[in-house]
Amino acid sequence: MSSGIRFDRVSVAYGGTTVLDSLDLTVEPGEVMALLGPSGSGKTTALRAVAGFVRPAAGRVFIGDRDVTGLPPHRRGIGMVVQQYALFPHLRVEDNVAFGLKARKTPRGEIRGRVAEALGMTGMAAYARRHPRELSGGQQQRVAIARALAIRPGVLLLDEPLSALDARLRSGMLTELARLHRELPDVSILYVTHDQIEALTLADRIAVMDKARLRDVGTPQELYRAPRTEFTASFVGNANLLPVTVGSGTVSLAGTRLDVPTGDAAPGASATLCVRPHLVGLGSGPNRLSGFVGEVQWRGATHRLYVDVAGHRVMADVRELRNPPAPGDPVDLHFASEDAVLLSAGVSGGEAVGREAVGAAEGGGRNG
Ligand SMILES: Nc1ncnc2c1ncn2[C@@H]1O[C@H](COP(=O)(O)OP(=O)(O)O)[C@@H](O)[C@H]1O
Ligand SMILES: [Mg+2]
Structure with missing residues (x-):
């Protein structure tokens, strides 16, 4: 069951300051869309609008054909992973992964299989009985991903999921995420990052954000080889930008x-x-x-x-x-x-x- 994401002129404001300005963007079913931009450009806010943790001041959010703008987070069919793992420290790995399923009143007999499946996909099957404190940062992030996948979401939201990891781990996890996406071709992924390498490596398309606005959207090749704006040119790769007369x-x-x-x-x-x-x-x-x-x-x-x-x-x-x-x-x-x-x-x-x-x-x- 695949469902894309659509932002229809979505604006978000905090205390009178617009931090997301009329975002129009469509993530196709099964597509990986990276939201790339500097810190403070509104990426997390856009993601939280999809998750249902912020309410847009204007505009609508669609998941598949459904207008979810007024729905609470747990009814949107999304899995979400944030930078700091956010596992429950007192719960074993398997109970962390089962959490969303229990909250959704999934039958007991089904939960076991789903937890095993999600831990298997993230290579964490051997760690089911451990507590988060007994895991490395990279392993904790795998558990967080397993927890997000266990509910079999149509949409996966990832907010800087690798930025707490060191460079070598990050590169390994990038490969893992690409593999996961191949195993779950129907899941639409919105991937927030300020790291152009992550965006270029993983995304089918990249949406470039700056100062609350969408500046550019295109495939990595388009943005890298034929950027439309100076901002994109210098944010996606290095660029010589020379003033010329035509x-x-x-x-x-x-x-x-x-x-x-x-x-x-x-x-x-x-x-x-x-x-x-x-x-x-x-x-x-x-x-x-x-x-x-x-x-x-x-x-x-x-x-x-x-x-x-x-x-x-x-x-x-x-x-x-x-x-x-x-x-x-x-x-x-x-x-x-x-x-x-x-x-x-x-x-x-x-x-x-x-x-x-x-x-x-x-x-x-x-x-x-
Ligand atoms: N809960 C909040 N209250 C007030 N301002 C916020 C809140 N969340 C984010 N902001 C502001 O909104 C802007 C965009 O933030 P954010 O979406 O987190 O950016 P990014 O994820 O691109 O770094 C920033 O200026 C930030 O300070
Ligand atoms: Mg952010």
Whole structure:
């Protein structure tokens, strides 16, 4: 039984301050949607509106075809996992997992099987008799996930579920969550995170939030390769954002002509050119940028070069160099036309003018 989630112009306010502003967003049945944004952007509030823990000031929330805006949390058919596990410390693992089932008056005989199933899915079957304090943080989070899954929810809400774990555990849990989703293809997942790697890795689509508003939504590839706004470009991955003037089929950066897709941008207009640092090459080539090295950072597999190009700082991530240039050295950088995206000017509300770059990037499969 699959059911998607739909926000229909949902607003939430606390004491007169709007913290979620007319959110319109649909999570398709079986889809993993990441809500990605900086701290305080309204992600948790959006999730809590689905769960039923906050009441929208305006708008409706739908789960499947049902308008659940007025329903209490336990009648919404959702499972929820938050950052700090929130297990009951005095209950054994199996009783924690059974909790939602008992609350829903599930027949006793059925509870045993469901608990075993949920613990099995999260790899925690051997720990059923333990108390939470006898488990590591990662194991506690698995139990919290098992508890959410035990009620067989149509919708799973995850709020920064990995952020209390250390980096190595986090990466293992990411793999586990991806596997769980493959085992439960009908469950729609809303996954709140401020971590772009988690969003890029897990999500079918990413909704980018900033300052109470939805800024962008798209597949990870779309947002990464063809961001529509400067905010998205710099929040989903690293980006060089260079101020340029549009010509006809070209742009100019401080007098240097660059061949990039200009879409329907008007000649003479100001715009921002977005090029990912790992797609900038060192040495001469098409779309050459000449400048002077400002700083060189060795990062193991790569060198990050900061190059001053006519007063603009350009980042280039190149494969580890045997003889890296030194600060002050003159260097040339270059990039392929199809690796550039032109954003119309404006701090964060710019509209894409180079969407065709998506097709080029997806078809080409090049890499820098
Ligand atoms: N219960 C509350 N009372 C007052 N303000 C709140 C409450 N919950 C959240 N806020 C405020 O709403 C804004 C959005 O919070 P939140 O949705 O938790 O953001 P995020 O999850 O993106 O970090 C923040 O400015 C936060 O301080
Ligand atoms: Mg939050």
